[in-house]
Amino acid sequence: MNFINGIALDGPAGAGKSTIAKIIAKRLGLPYLDTGAMYRAMALCALSEGVSLTDAESVDELLRRTDIQVAYLADGQHVLVNGADVTGRLREEEIGKGASLISKLRCVRDKLAGMQRDIAHETHAVLDGREIGTFVIPETPYKFYITATPEERAMRRIRQLEEKGEKSDYESILGDILARDYQDSHRDYAPLKQAEDAVLIDTTHLSIEEAVETVLKALEER
Numbered sequence: 001m002n003f004i005n006g007i008a009l010d011g012p013a014g015a016g017k018s019t020i021a022k023i024i025a026k027r028l029g030l031p032y033l034d035t036g037a038m039y040r041a042m043a044l045c046a047l048s049e050g051v052s053l054t055d056a057e058s059v060d061e062l063l064r065r066t067d068i069q070v071a072y073l074a075d076g077q078h079v080l081v082n083g084a085d086v087t088g089r090l091r092e093e094e095i096g097k098g099a100s101l102i103s104k105l106r107c108v109r110d111k112l113a114g115m116q117r118d119i120a121h122e123t124h125a126v127l128d129g130r131e132i133g134t135f136v137i138p139e140t141p142y143k144f145y146i147t148a149t150p151e152e153r154a155m156r157r158i159r160q161l162e163e164k165g166e167k168s169d170y171e172s173i174l175g176d177i178l179a180r181d182y183q184d185s186h187r188d189y190a191p192l193k194q195a196e197d198a199v200l201i202d203t204t205h206l207s208i209e210e211a212v213e214t215v216l217k218a219l220e221e222r
């Protein structure tokens with residue numbers, strides 16, 4: 001199959017998109033692009049330079065003097081900011097919150113979405129994000145919206161933290177998830193939403209393998 005223009009997997013935080021996207025990419029022999037990592041890298045860069053994540057003018061100035069690159073190494077995707085590999089810090093909770101804030105700015109989205117569009121067109125990659133099917137590559141016929149109830153996503157997060165031996169509190173994790181959903185879906189420019197022609201997959205009661213099979217079957221049928 002030829003997935004010209006790329007494959008889009010969108011949805012809220014914690015729905016299983018990145019796990020599913022990685023497996024799909026591997027099975028199809030395509031690159032996987034974690035677009036959230038690029039927003040996270042930009043948030044980390046702003047935080048370490050003392051630039052406010054909500055000040056459009058300062059962030060725009062920062063963007064113009066910042067070089068962001070995505071590289072693929074043996075262990076997967078890495079993000080380089082002005083040549084420095086920042087991948088190891090990107091999954092921190094505060095960086096995720098910062099990414100959600102900075103991604104509201106049009107200048108950030110235009111720069112990063114442009115890079116993502118080029119990668120999708122050149123490599124036919126599998127992209128996961130919030131607005132890949134509605135804004136980054138709306139021309140692709142291969143679109144999925146992966147979701148799960150906030151309660152299930154909170155439970156999954158708790159299990160992840162427990163596996164790492166970290167403490168967790170259900171109410172505060174659920175609160176963070178609801179706040180992130182609200183922020184990502186209520187921004188003015190390219191918010192999180194299901195594309196009209198996306199296949200909806202609710203993973204609340206699905207295993208990862210079942211969700212992967214559903215995506216692969218839908219791709220075959222397109």
Ligand code: DC
Nearest residue numbers: 035036037039099100103129130131
């Ligand atoms: O998927 P993630 O948790 O790594 O994303 C972090 C934040 O980045 C998310 O809350 C909103 C923003 N983001 C975005 O606006 N568009 C994307 N394609 C990916 C992420």
